[in-house]
Amino acid sequence: MTIKNYINGEFLNPIGDQWLDNYCPSDGSIYGKIPNSFIEDVDLAYESANSAFSEWSQTTLDTRSRILIKISELLETNLDRFAEAESKDNGKPLSLAKSIDIPRAASNFRFFGNAITQFSSESHESVGQNAINFTLRQPIGVVGCISPWNLPLYLFSWKIAPALAAGNCVIAKPSEVTPMTAFLLGEICNDAGLPKGVLNIVHGLGETCGQAIIEHPKIKAISFTGGTATGAKIAQVAAPMFKKLSLELGGKNPNIIFADCDFEKMLDTTIRSSFSNQGQICLCGSRIFVESNIYPRFKEEFVSKVKELKVGHPSDNLTKVGAVVSKSHKEKIMSYLKSAENEGGKILCGGYESVVSGFENGYYIAPTVIEIESNNCRLNQEEIFGPIVTIMPFETEEEVLQMANDVPYGLSASIWTQNMNRALRMSKSIEAGIVWINTWMMRDLRTPFGGVKQSGVGREGGMEALKFFTEQKNICISYD
Numbered sequence: 225m226t227i228k229n230y231i232n233g234e235f236l237n238p239i240g241d242q243w244l245d246n247y248c249p250s251d252g253s254i255y256g257k258i259p260n261s262f263i264e265d266v267d268l269a270y271e272s273a274n275s276a277f278s279e280w281s282q283t284t285l286d287t288r289s290r291i292l293i294k295i296s297e298l299l300e301t302n303l304d305r306f307a308e309a310e311s312k313d314n315g316k317p318l319s320l321a322k323s324i325d326i327p328r329a330a331s332n333f334r335f336f337g338n339a340i341t342q343f344s345s346e347s348h349e350s351v352g353q354n355a356i357n358f359t360l361r362q363p364i365g366v367v368g369c370i371s372p373w374n375l376p377l378y379l380f381s382w383k384i385a386p387a388l389a390a391g392n393c394v395i396a397k398p399s400e401v402t403p404m405t406a407f408l409l410g411e412i413c414n415d416a417g418l419p420k421g422v423l424n425i426v427h428g429l430g431e432t433c434g435q436a437i438i439e440h441p442k443i444k445a446i447s448f449t450g451g452t453a454t455g456a457k458i459a460q461v462a463a464p465m466f467k468k469l470s471l472e473l474g475g476k477n478p479n480i481i482f483a484d485c486d487f488e489k490m491l492d493t494t495i496r497s498s499f500s501n502q503g504q505i506c507l508c509g510s511r512i513f514v515e516s517n518i519y520p521r522f523k524e525e526f527v528s529k530v531k532e533l534k535v536g537h538p539s540d541n542l543t544k545v546g547a548v549v550s551k552s553h554k555e556k557i558m559s560y561l562k563s564a565e566n567e568g569g570k571i572l573c574g575g576y577e578s579v580v581s582g583f584e585n586g587y588y589i590a591p592t593v594i595e596i597e598s599n600n601c602r603l604n605q606e607e608i609f610g611p612i613v614t615i616m617p618f619e620t621e622e623e624v625l626q627m628a629n630d631v632p633y634g635l636s637a638s639i640w641t642q643n644m645n646r647a648l649r650m651s652k653s654i655e656a657g658i659v660w661i662n663t664w665m666m667r668d669l670r671t672p673f674g675g676v677k678q679s680g681v682g683r684e685g686g687m688e689a690l691k692f693f694t695e696q697k698n699i700c701i702s703y704d
């Protein structure tokens with residue numbers, strides 16, 4: 225299958241006619257080609273976006289809303305096709321792509337299609353001065369959206385939908401590791417009546433194609449989700465050019481479990497927060513801290529449940545843990561396992577590459593639980609982004625709070641307790657953009673989404689995203 229760039233509503237080969245291989249993580253095969261785009265492709269995409277801007281920015285909110293909702297409906301109609309493509313490209317269980325990834329991408333378009341009709345701005349009466357101010361919120365122009373491989377269409381659409389809803393034209397680049405559903409989206413946008421050039425999708429490597437988007441002098445805002453190191457590089461280029469920047473980066477999130485929690489609910493949710501999507505979600509609770517008086521019970525029951533998780537081919541309905549996204553990512557994850565024991569870690573289960581019969585060249589890793597003695601080890605300080613969690617007992621609220629915050633990241637946290645005084649007290653002190661109490665990854669698209677410290681800058685979601693993708697202008701009127 226050959227993927228093409230989507231520019232001005234058409235599917236184009238890259239100008240330099242260079243191509244990259246697209247790998248299938250579940251069997252290690254090369255199953256397609258991706259454009260290896262460079263600056264000239266980004267320039268072409270820019271020309272197309274720029275030509276479409278004056279008309280798109282003037283379309284009524286009702287028209288924009290109807291088109292975005294139509295895209296959402298077409299994604300739902302094509303659920304199976306998109307879910308199969310996502311699962312094949314990424315290695316995630318097909319059941320997950322069908323129940324989470326594609327429905328959520330459809331929700332993103334529907335949500336922002338509706339949200340734009342409710343978007344408003346403020347006015348300020350200057351009392352005693354006979355003046356009134358109002359704030360215009362105007363689309364920025366041509367904006368860049370760069371997304372990662374873990375939740376490909378889900379995160380791609382999370383950026384594109386608000387950018388389009390707010391009246392911008394977009395140049396978007398999905399991860400070169402998982403380009404397929406972004407490619408398929410082009411077709412759906414045409415069918416939904418999105419005018420030519422309003423959305424342009426270019427494919428290629430981060431350091432060339434991605435970098436060309438970041439460096440483009442006329443692309444005025446960048447919304448990026450990906451690794452922290454990449455986010456820092458992007459900020460170095462974009463900040464001196466005074467671009468608007470939204471960065472959603474990595475996480476090393478604590479999952480804090482007190483003895484008075486609802487144990488069964490906590491255990492089931494902790495399996496999900498540890499291993500969903502092979503642990504490749506920035507929100508996964510990869511550091512599990514358990515109050516010492518229930519630690520032995522937790523350790524025994526958790527490990528026994530983890531051992532039951534079936535590692536298998538993504539299309540097998542019984543599979544709970546599919547393939548990790550790429551060979552190089554598998555090697556990165558395995559490198560942490562190799563050094564685990566030197567860091568005082570004891571592997572309680574997993575710790576090895578799994579072999580799935582018939583798919584021996586796929587990138588499978590057994591879900592792994594490591595017992596550790598201190599929070600100050602690579603295993604607990606660095607984002608592994610794979611099916612690996614650490615567990616560790618704690619004695620007091622103060623001690624666990626100190627460890628929870630003692631990482632460079634600050635994206636999310638979960639707290640399990642029936643004591644709401646404690647839960648709320650801790651929520652205020654935890655350094656994170658999102659705190660879940662007695663749950664995990666329960667999402668309401670209206671809420672602000674993002675992190676602090678090295679987990680990023682800015683917030684996505686709801687009106688925050690529409691604010692990001694608009695520029696404010698204060699207009700002051702004097703009257704007699």
Ligand code: TXE
Nearest residue numbers: 371372398399430431434435450451454473474506607609
């Ligand atoms: O992602 P990159 P990588 C974390 C996770 C993972 C690590 C590295 O820990 O192991 O990041 O993953 C584009 N200019 N997360 O290297 O490079 C790239 O093409 C412009 C957390 O695979 O950050 C892709 O489209 N763009 C995370 C996107 O950036 C550039 C999700 C993300 O890729 C670029 C994924 C450049 N110079 C990984 N370099 C999360 N927060 O959910 C790369 N890109």
